[in-house]
Amino acid sequence: MIKEKLLIVEKQLKSKLEEIRATHKHRGNSGSVTESVVRQFLREYLPPYNRVGEGEIIDLDENISTQLDIIITNEYHPYLNDLKEPGLFIIEGVASAGEVKTNLNSNDVDTLIQSCIKYKTLAPLIPNIKADIHPKLKRKLKRTPTLTKGSDII
Numbered sequence: 001m002i003k004e005k006l007l008i009v010e011k012q013l014k015s016k017l018e019e020i021r022a023t024h025k026h027r028g029n030s031g032s033v034t035e036s037v038v039r040q041f042l043r044e045y046l047p048p049y050n051r052v053g054e055g056e057i058i059d060l061d062e063n064i065s066t067q068l069d070i071i072i073t074n075e076y077h078p079y080l081n082d083l084k085e086p087g088l089f090i091i092e093g094v095a096s097a098g099e100v101k102t103n104l105n106s107n108d109v110d111t112l113i114q115s116c117i118k119y120k121t122l123a124p125l126i127p128n129i130k131a132d133i134h135p136k137l138k139r140k141l142k143r144t145p146t147l148t149k150g151s152d153i154i
Contacts, residue, residue: 013041027103035069035100042072049075050095055086057094059122066115070098091122
């Protein structure tokens with residue numbers, strides 16, 4: 001039953017993409033419409049706490065990613081925009097990000113790699129277990145509390 005459902009969903013998505021290719025000859029138009037279809041697909045099938053948008057991602061040091069076609073937030077991301085147009089997303093609230101390409105050539109691959117590197121260099125203030133600790137948080141953690149008489153922590 002699940003397998004049949006997934007096959008139907010796959011056919012629907014492929015049909016939409018074929019329609020886009022047949023309708024839009026301009027690469028930019030077909031790309032924008034394809035991105036929109038993929039975002040809508042993700043909105044339909046991801047849990048409700050994962051919001052899907054597009055735009056840029058920023059960290060505490062104001063480093064900004066390149067423009068990203070797909071940004072999936074986690075449940076901690078504040079509602080900063082209505083997702084109808086490109087927005088700014090906070091790295092701590094981003095679960096995943098990606099690009100959508102209707103055509104891919106070697107120049108696009110280089111650009112995508114640079115975009116991935118820029119995204120991966122963004123430093124969340126509160127890292128996950130696998131990530132390195134953000135420098136500003138590291139400075140705060142280096143301050144060890146000092147005990148004095150009466151057990152006050154200074």
